[in-house]
Amino acid sequence: MPELPEVETVVRGLAPALTGARLLAIEALFPEQLEGPPALYQRASGALIEGVRRKGKYILLDLVPPAGARQQKSAPRHLRLMIHLGMTGKLLLSKASEPLEKHTHAILHFRRSGGSGQLRYVDPRRFGRFVLGAAGAESDPERLVAGGREPLEIDAAEMAALFHGRSGPIKNLLLNQNLLRGLGNIYADESLFRAGIHPRARRLSRPRLYRLHGAVREVLAEAIAAGGSSISDYVGSSGEKGWFQVRHRVYGRTGEPCLRCGTPLRRVVLAGRSAHFCPRCQKQK
DNA sequence: ATGCTACCCTGGCAGC
DNA sequence: TGCTGCCAGGGTAGCA
Structure with a gap:
């Protein structure tokens, strides 16, 4: 399940291959899954891929259409493609000769100095989304990105201020993309364990929020360095697996002993998601 | 504003 | 062996 570290890994894999490449066409194999006006999909043919970015769990491709397409009246100058991987989404750099995986919904054909690719x-x-729109316009898919702060950019004081005065369980707050964007179930649980905070804890004190801030940064940084967590079927853009899952201390380990104190780990449901935690190491207050 | 539940969907697995 | 049923969860809609 792609969260911030997985999406970051994908973007780091895509950027060198796609930045500066020419998008030849977007081939729609399952058009129902592709959002945005069909005319824009036409206009994207020949566009320069100016950049590949991550924002929260979203992947953004900035596209500059060829001059001819740009000069049409009312035609938007720049286009933007936004991809959210949902639970099981993948973006794979492939050669045309490689066999198509089942559930391939679209193929971006591109060409660069080194040759062509897909x-x-x-x-x-x-559960994912694939949205093409006009940059800066009403249809700009970047508007779909939640307004939360990047967890690796916010500092401890800002995060404490952001969470202060919120009444809900801390696990729910961590999953709220309008506060921080990019944390999902795995990294929320892992961060809470490292900070010694119970997922149901509410109205955390300032020192505990500072500790949580440090834990979030630490977990995300380690996971990015490991290429993400390959649970379910996550792989990077070259099909490579991440290995952070072997360092999970609570996620998916219900009933197994806590690596710190040996107490069997427990699972409760919060915000409709499983919360994994150590009942002894993680305190409500 | 806030917080819940239901829903979208397929693959994997347990149980019979 | 093959069937059924349940579960995983990111994000959003609809409701209290």
């Missing part, structure tokens, strides 16, 4: 968008469960 970027394939695969999403069996279709």
